[in-house]
Amino acid sequence: MSDADEPTPTVADAEVLDAAAIDAMLLGETTPSYLPVPDPRGRADDNDVELDDPRMGDVDEWGRSESIRSLTRKIYDPIYKHWFRAEWEGLEKIPTDGGALLVANHAAALPSDAPVIMHGIETELERPVYGLADALFKTMPVVGTLWSRAGGVVAHPDNAYRLLREQGQLVLVFPEGSKGPGKTYTQRYRLRRFGRGGYVEIAMRAGVPIIPIAVVGAEESMPIVWKSTALAKATGLPYFPVTANQLLFGPLLGGLAYFPAKFKLKVLDPVSFDVPPDQERYSKSRVMEESERIREQIQSALYDMLRERRSVWFG
Amino acid sequence: MAGKRVLITGLATFWGGLVAQALEQDPDVDVIIGLDTREPSVELERTEYVRTDENYSILSRIVKAARIDTIAHTFLIIDSTSMQPRTMHEINVIGTMNLFAAASAPGSTVRDVVVKSSSYVYGTGGEDPYWFTEETNRSRTPRTRVERSLEAVEGYVRDFAIDNPHVNVTLLRFSNVLGPDIETPISRALTLPVVPSIFGFDPRFQFVHEDDVVRSILYVLQHHLAGIYNVAGDGLLPWSEVAHLCGKPTFPMPPFGTGLASWPLKQLGVELPDELLDLLRFGRGIDNRRLKADGFQYRYTSAGTVRAFIEALRLRSTVGSTERSYRYERDVEQFFRHSPAVLSHEPAGELADPRTDP
16 A cells, blocks of 8 residues: 555645744744634534545444455456355345345354355445344454454444444344354254344334245255353353364364365245334234244244255255 | 623643643633643643642632632543552542532533543453444453542532533543653553564554544533533544554564563653553454434544654654743733733743734
């Protein structure tokens, strides 16, 4: 990055000041700019001016960086295409503009579904997706920063509302939270509780539809064989797994290397709620009812997809 | 209608002095009385300075005697490195308590109160939202002294506002302030040859320019705005870019045991208080839209504030101090203000603003 194109207003300003003004300036006798005197640059309080914003990097107010995002896209694309061979059904159900909350099942010790969904939608629909994740990420050095530069956002209702309602973005959330990826292999494709239905309330408040997505393949990409409660407690992690990948490739490589499970993703029909947005509170029974219905839809879609699946590796 | 009669707390502090100077330019302000334990450090034309102890025991008498209708409470210590914890507690918590006790005494004429608080009351952590609105509660109990004392202060402000519904109470929460003149732990960190950061973290920072701070205080007083307002420049930028704008590399401290690692810096005279270390890890954004919706216009964005700061710093390092070298001389001030021999009320010095010359 070069500084050559940076404007240098001090030099330009200094040239038009006469010696007396410079003296006055150095003596601190210029009138402070908050006083109601005419500003030499012609700025006045009552007209809208475009403020000078001398930014140097491309990190936006959410902490994402377009250059890092395009780099990760480039690195991740072969994994998406050739390793997981992701296949979508019903992508046209995702709106091309306006806010929508994407909701999916969550799996694998190191969840492989989030990047597949985000990358898939971003490349196929050319729309950014903001992935909500546990605040735990933000507290990890390096990981947290990279995650945020690549497009991750802390799952907080205020963040989701701002993205969905005010900025009309696509937001991805996994209502199972860490309970989804934290389950052992024997529990695969059995959805956990969908939190306390907070995601439905957010969608209602933001006045956006919920688009359920059923994902098959993530469970087998990094299955958990055994979990240590004691180590989870000691490390402060939500779960401390031993994965099949680690048994096969060793603890380090196995902690990162996924099995090449075939990914199939099915976008279900959008769910809209006929409630007014921006309400202080919504009927808890209605919220829980909708949440349970969406959970059941994803669950039965998963069973359908598994019935049709002939091979874990080839779909 | 008669003009305003304003009481400023902390006249000798950076903010008290600036607010007093700015109010002096306002013809609608009749009387300005400034309280402090020390003598003011800026040149003042018509502000009356009253020396008090830090918890204002004579305050209710002043409010009554001078029929004060407006209080600008600028005497809140945000920089925890600048004094002993006990002194800070006396000034912030006990001072505010006594101030509001005096302002709510029977027969009080106070109608407008503005308090200069800080976005430190929100705290910061991994689980917090990316923007705090005026309604957002902090997610954990305050850990540092500044945050605890600010929370107590805001409690008194809230109580006062509830007990005195006829008074316009305004609470301004300012983001990190930078500018040509103010010195804070952040500005000191940015004047180092390498800027301290925490390894693996590059949080979003938001700034407000010192001019915008003073302008916003005057603005809420002028428009009688009541309630809580966040005050911060537009936009957020990562800490590495803040350092980059200042033309400096960052020097990462270890992410674990950071407090210990910042100890050598403290020995070098650059203390990074706990609340700043939290910021260097998680950053903080505050939603500045409410004040803008009520008509306030900022002069600087967050990035613009950083540039204004660093340009002033470069100028100062080239030509020496550009600060006003004013010393308060009580006898001279008394002479200029009250002696019948003085015919025109010029400022004490002869360096009047050249633009007012005929």
